[in-house]
Amino acid sequence: MYLNPVGFDAYDAFFAEMIKENKFSNSEVHVTSLQPTVGQMDNLEYRTYNALIASDLVKATRQASTEGFDALIIGCFYDPYLLDAREISGDMVVVAPCQSSIEIALKLSNRFSVIIGHKKWEHEMHSTIKEYGYGEHLASFRDVGMNVCEFQKDHKITANNLFKAAEKAVTEDFAESVILGCTCEFGFFQEIQEKLKVPVIDPSLAALKQAEQAAMLKNRFGWKPSSKWSCEPPSEKDIKQFGLFSEPYQFGNRIIVN
Amino acid sequence: MYLNPVGFDAYDAFFAEMIKENKFSNSEVHVTSLQPTVGQMDNLEYRTYNALIASDLVKATRQASTEGFDALIIGCFYDPYLLDAREISGDMVVVAPCQSSIEIALKLSNRFSVIIGHKKWEHEMHSTIKEYGYGEHLASFRDVGMNVCEFQKDHKITANNLFKAAEKAVTEDFAESVILGCTCEFGFFQEIQEKLKVPVIDPSLAALKQAEQAAMLKNRFGWKPSSKWSCEPPSEKDIKQFGLFSEPYQFGNRIIVN
Amino acid sequence: MYLNPVGFDAYDAFFAEMIKENKFSNSEVHVTSLQPTVGQMDNLEYRTYNALIASDLVKATRQASTEGFDALIIGCFYDPYLLDAREISGDMVVVAPCQSSIEIALKLSNRFSVIIGHKKWEHEMHSTIKEYGYGEHLASFRDVGMNVCEFQKDHKITANNLFKAAEKAVTEDFAESVILGCTCEFGFFQEIQEKLKVPVIDPSLAALKQAEQAAMLKNRFGWKPSSKWSCEPPSEKDIKQFGLFSEPYQFGNRIIVN
Amino acid sequence: MYLNPVGFDAYDAFFAEMIKENKFSNSEVHVTSLQPTVGQMDNLEYRTYNALIASDLVKATRQASTEGFDALIIGCFYDPYLLDAREISGDMVVVAPCQSSIEIALKLSNRFSVIIGHKKWEHEMHSTIKEYGYGEHLASFRDVGMNVCEFQKDHKITANNLFKAAEKAVTEDFAESVILGCTCEFGFFQEIQEKLKVPVIDPSLAALKQAEQAAMLKNRFGWKPSSKWSCEPPSEKDIKQFGLFSEPYQFGNRIIVN
Amino acid sequence: MYLNPVGFDAYDAFFAEMIKENKFSNSEVHVTSLQPTVGQMDNLEYRTYNALIASDLVKATRQASTEGFDALIIGCFYDPYLLDAREISGDMVVVAPCQSSIEIALKLSNRFSVIIGHKKWEHEMHSTIKEYGYGEHLASFRDVGMNVCEFQKDHKITANNLFKAAEKAVTEDFAESVILGCTCEFGFFQEIQEKLKVPVIDPSLAALKQAEQAAMLKNRFGWKPSSKWSCEPPSEKDIKQFGLFSEPYQFGNRIIVN
Amino acid sequence: MYLNPVGFDAYDAFFAEMIKENKFSNSEVHVTSLQPTVGQMDNLEYRTYNALIASDLVKATRQASTEGFDALIIGCFYDPYLLDAREISGDMVVVAPCQSSIEIALKLSNRFSVIIGHKKWEHEMHSTIKEYGYGEHLASFRDVGMNVCEFQKDHKITANNLFKAAEKAVTEDFAESVILGCTCEFGFFQEIQEKLKVPVIDPSLAALKQAEQAAMLKNRFGWKPSSKWSCEPPSEKDIKQFGLFSEPYQFGNRIIVN
Numbered sequence A, B, C, D, E, F: 001m002y003l004n005p006v007g008f009d010a011y012d013a014f015f016a017e018m019i020k021e022n023k024f025s026n027s028e029v030h031v032t033s034l035q036p037t038v039g040q041m042d043n044l045e046y047r048t049y050n051a052l053i054a055s056d057l058v059k060a061t062r063q064a065s066t067e068g069f070d071a072l073i074i075g076c077f078y079d080p081y082l083l084d085a086r087e088i089s090g091d092m093v094v095v096a097p098c099q100s101s102i103e104i105a106l107k108l109s110n111r112f113s114v115i116i117g118h119k120k121w122e123h124e125m126h127s128t129i130k131e132y133g134y135g136e137h138l139a140s141f142r143d144v145g146m147n148v149c150e151f152q153k154d155h156k157i158t159a160n161n162l163f164k165a166a167e168k169a170v171t172e173d174f175a176e177s178v179i180l181g182c183t184c185e186f187g188f189f190q191e192i193q194e195k196l197k198v199p200v201i202d203p204s205l206a207a208l209k210q211a212e213q214a215a216m217l218k219n220r221f222g223w224k225p226s227s228k229w230s231c232e233p234p235s236e237k238d239i240k241q242f243g244l245f246s247e248p249y250q251f252g253n254r255i256i257v258n
Helices: A012-022 A047-066 A082-088 A098-106 A119-132 A155-171 A191-195 A203-221 A236-240 B012-022 B047-066 B082-088 B097-108 B119-132 B153-173 B189-196 B201-220 B238-239 C012-022 C045-065 C082-087 C097-108 C119-132 C156-171 C189-196 C203-219 C238-239 D012-022 D048-068 D083-086 D097-108 D119-132 D154-170 D189-196 D203-221 D236-241 E012-022 E047-066 E081-087 E097-108 E119-132 E154-170 E191-198 E203-221 E237-239 F011-022 F047-066 F082-088 F097-108 F119-134 F155-171 F187-194 F204-219 F235-241
Strands: A002-006 A029-033 A071-074 A093-097 A112-116 A138-143 A177-180 A255-257 B002-004 B029-033 B071-074 B094-095 B112-116 B138-143 B177-180 B255-256 C001-006 C029-032 C071-074 C092-097 C112-115 C140-142 C177-182 C255-257 D001-003 D029-033 D069-074 D093-095 D112-116 D138-143 D177-180 D253-258 E003-005 E029-033 E071-074 E091-096 E112-116 E138-143 E177-180 E255-257 F002-004 F029-033 F073-075 F094-095 F112-116 F138-143 F178-179 F255-257
Touching: A002 A012, A002 A203, A002 D012, A002 F073, A012 A029, A012 D154, A029 A082, A029 B012, A047 A071, A047 A082, A047 B047, A047 B082, A071 A082, A071 A203, A082 A093, A082 B047, A093 A203, A093 D097, A093 D203, A098 A112, A098 A177, A098 A203, A098 B255, A098 C189, A098 D093, A098 D097, A112 A119, A112 B153, A119 A138, A119 B119, A119 C012, A155 A177, A155 B255, A177 A191, A203 D097, A203 D203, A255 E237, B002 B012, B002 B047, B012 B029, B012 B201, B012 B255, B029 B201, B029 C255, B047 B071, B047 B082, B071 B082, B082 B094, B094 B201, B094 C097, B094 E138, B097 B112, B097 B201, B097 C112, B097 C203, B112 B119, B112 B153, B119 B138, B138 B153, B153 B177, B153 B189, B201 C203, B238 C097, C001 C045, C001 C203, C012 C029, C012 C203, C012 C255, C045 C071, C045 C082, C045 E047, C045 E081, C071 C082, C071 C203, C071 E255, C082 C092, C082 E047, C092 C203, C097 C112, C097 C119, C097 C177, C097 E191, C112 C119, C112 C156, C119 C140, C156 C189, C156 F011, C177 C189, C177 E119, C189 F204, C238 E255, D001 D012, D001 D048, D001 D203, D012 D029, D012 D203, D048 D069, D048 D083, D048 F047, D048 F082, D069 D083, D069 D203, D083 D093, D083 F047, D093 D203, D093 E071, D097 D112, D097 D119, D097 D177, D097 D203, D112 D119, D112 D154, D119 D138, D119 F119, D154 D177, D154 D189, D236 E112, E003 E012, E003 E203, E012 E029, E012 E203, E012 E255, E047 E071, E047 E081, E071 E081, E071 E203, E081 E091, E091 E097, E091 E203, E091 F097, E097 E112, E097 E119, E097 E177, E097 E203, E097 F094, E097 F097, E097 F204, E112 E119, E112 E154, E138 E154, E154 E191, E177 E191, E203 F047, E203 F097, E203 F204, E255 F073, F002 F011, F002 F047, F002 F204, F011 F204, F011 F255, F047 F073, F047 F082, F073 F082, F073 F204, F082 F094, F094 F138, F094 F204, F097 F112, F097 F119, F097 F178, F097 F204, F112 F119, F112 F155, F119 F138, F138 F155, F155 F178, F178 F187
Parallel strands: A002 A029, A002 A071, A071 A093, A112 A138, A112 A177, B002 B029, B002 B071, B071 B094, B112 B138, B112 B177, C001 C029, C001 C071, C071 C092, C112 C140, C112 C177, D001 D029, D001 D069, D069 D093, D112 D138, D112 D177, E003 E029, E003 E071, E071 E091, E112 E138, E112 E177, F002 F029, F002 F073, F073 F094, F112 F138, F112 F178
Antiparallel strands: A029 A255, B029 B255, C029 C255, D029 D253, E029 E255, F029 F255
């Protein structure tokens, strides 16, 4: 499942199309988003927005696990609530774009930069990247002064802004690869990559392929989520007693990509 | 405002009593909790539970700010969503027990230990403490094998368990001060402190007094929350457009301590 | 006690006035400085000067403790010999401006800058801040090219220099709050704060209020300095045998603020 | 290509068999090793042995790249000369077991342990893991007191030793997943995994699947190695002038797995 | 000059003898200590004692520089006030036992342990070692439960205690070399070294030889102390104005070793 | 022995001359290089080149040890394979220019910069410096845009380039000392040092003198390399069995400096 962790489904069709073109032929992917009751914001640029979707995200994760998905993608580059979702995901693997993209970038280079919309995003993403352990490999953040909802408005402007920021990352910050730091920056990586001659990672594609890989590893080798120590989930008894997850979570519209 | 960030208000009266005894005479403190719709768990021992209350916590923070509180205490030692709450708190200062306790402990000693209920808690708390910057001053976590809801059941058992863990922290991990790592470990610090002859910090009291201090500093010197860079909140225009905070948050029962 | 750790008492009256305006009504504060025999320097800009006052500072700390003060403020932003003074302070809490200011700044923001007089100061202060654990939260040092003794000479020039440095810290180094990195930068925080719209912390006020808080916590909850492990002081027997502190330390002139 | 970076080919057949069972149907994998002239050691337990194979490893990498392989696996858990091989690998991606295994383990857990043969191995592996950035996620190394060549001698003894070490890692070091820290520990992960109920990662399988993934990502999205800054390879002009790679590298026997 | 930074000269003769046996034939070394007015303690085990000698140490450093010494050894393993002394030392190089010993140990091994008298010493020494940058190479501190003044009382007991601690450091903490963490642990390194078969560094000898080396490098290559940025000393004008160093510092008795 | 770790001996005579002028009168130094079969590159600017000489370097180290040298200098600022060489060096101490230079720089200053040829060099050298523990003391790398082979071509150009880079390091990066980051930058330190008034360390001289010092310490105090834990070398039995070091390594031409 590819879950846009917002209560706004306008992008779902785009992601579905991209997934259709790029998924393994034997994968079935459901693209969906949260209920609009979390708020109608089309982005998670603020910690406030992140917190507002946390409860639904965890419920959605539980639901996806119950439905038997092998893997869940949390479709936002903040990797929101990744560890929380993993705690409650049962045997379903949970992946997210930031972690997925960095793993790919660091197989191809020693230092990467992340192209973000606004300086505002940097602090939270930087904390996340440091917690993963990749802080020493981060060349820089570069922002383009655009909101999430603007990336897909005028493709020429976006392409130009992203390219210029990526170029500065390479020439001034000595980045050796570039990660597009928002799932809504989709559709641009190839052009920038060809011009700059360094790997440019699209985070949604990175997450999709890492999710397929994780699902395959789980099914073949039994490499499923740990439930030990910090990974221990609440007991089913407690879940019942506290009245949690008593009703199935209703996702937004679902697009099923076969 | 002292907010128990759970949808369970059985402890509110205890905290109200403690606050009554220890607050400044000119402070008015409202003790309350979240709506039971977040789930009826009486603890936040799991990341899942934390995520389930995030949305309400942010809404409650906004509400408290709107009502004109000078400071808000998030009454859980995980300091859940502290940075998120600070983003949306306007001119209200937000404090939390873990950060408050450590500040006090490190004025009195160079290394502290934290006494927790279960090993499970350690990973998330450790991340938080490292992000604050206090990782190098942490001697150890010591767990007593008890759930949050057990601390106030049999005081003798709890007192004994906490003392033994604190003693080991001092003698085996070379702690020089001890922090009780759960707001529900209230009522025990003084006895342990007298026996061990090291400072033993009660996190609720620490948070209460740091909140009063922060409120005073704000009113006297204008030291109110920054809204710059990573602290920038969503604009009121966006909040309106996305339909956020359109209705006042209904807290649980409120106990007003004058 | 507010102790200017220099053998030069010209600033004492200013600090006394500031304290008079800002202390709790029930606090009694003695403002004083060291004996002129430590050298007549009016600043501690050099490690050499710091070392020259170390012996007197420790003796003064012991004396203040003997006289029964609840808390001692070491009135210099280098926080000179803070850990040493705490070792010998008995039941008296010792606080200092740098640590006190950062605690306040990080309740209101995620990253702070420090405005110093000369680049020279940075290395030692940076070491101190890293040892406290706050290195990752430090946006930058910005220096104004002024000596300690110049800050109070021409207030217009100082105000202008401090403002320009603070503005650069915010706009170029992405500071979210600003700390004035010298106790002699007093009298300027409010104006800069109003212009810049970020918290600007005055270190003397910060230290004063944190000292009052610490004294209150000690008296109410018994949270007094640890004497365990690295906090262990020399034994009274050894102190006697080695002939230490055999005579009361004679402070400089004392101004008693009621 | 799966390259055993030793001049000893006795294990090649085992790895070929494992690869045959586990590779994608459309992958062609060549299993081979270095020339015996590097020395006849069957392990790389010493830095000395590592250094002895470095030159051949780089030549072999260049040769594999020239032959058009999409990806190369350096089949040793020390990940020997990974960055060096990547520098000269052209468009071929180079992966190695340690990095590959950790990426998988940290999708399934927050802390992992590595089971090694001897304490001796720890220092070099620990340096590598810290350089990758995973030092904070490492619970422990546990050694079983066995040489590389012993792992496949008496399977019962090995299975028992690995299990006991893994169990201690989980129960005493609080590991949430376990990585077998030598490619010659193959054949054991599933049994331990079933007993311990935590993910147990086989490093050769991890490397194989991450190599296939990397090859796929390269072919589909153009995500091939960066040659910028620290990734810049020697120029072809210099290579010619210095007489490097003038003759094709002769691998040991090759087993082609279709 | 070898300076015992205490006001107690009973050990001077021992050090003089050791220096006589081990110095270069063309070195002239003066062994001395501070004035008894700093206090009559025979050790610096407490931060308090350290602070008490700081002023005299800086004055003594200035005096030694004025007298034209090429290098000064601060003869205590805390390396007290090393950076402060270097600031005021002019063209004289200042070295100290802890830094000197570690440099030697890390040429011969990758990890070292330090054998100290009491746990109390660890915190301050650990801070120093981390500030030098050697924290990651430190295997452990091991204490023997002895005061400084006891090391030379009963040589058999001391030898035995040091040996047992060093042995534990090697076998339990995996140290590869051992540093005796007090200049008063002199006379024991060789015996322990022979028994344990790892390098055992005597800190006084280490400091002596590094001082001779530094003096030689200064005279031959002009490698004398920097006075730039953080190394900038107070100006001579200020020194005069503040009345500093106006009289020559009177050392304790001097033993001149030719 | 001073070993140029390349298969190119054109610089040997220069180094021999420099050593002749600067060695102790009672030292005998052999200057040599590797066999040309490692490749005819005159530099180690690429990881590839480093790897190509690794095998010969280890064999050469073993040979030098067998011949009874007290100390070996690996004459390249990358300190290539320093830990590997130390593992197999027996009782011979191995030193290298980067580590040697930093030790000297940090006795004279708190922060140093390294002047390198190309940005390309930085990543590998930075890793090495961080592993030594000196990362926090590094002010910057500054590159002059020159290859190794160009440094000795036009001395005027090189002198000018090195000076300008060193000056920027001091004025813009706040370096307090400067290290020339390539052994082929020899002959320039004194002029730059006189102009800049900060210590400028020549790495070959640093390595030479630290090697002499290490040899002396070994002979006088038995401070020879540890063979414990991570320092353990392969057993002689294994070396024999694996056919290693069965023939003496043939160095390039040797210049013997008496």
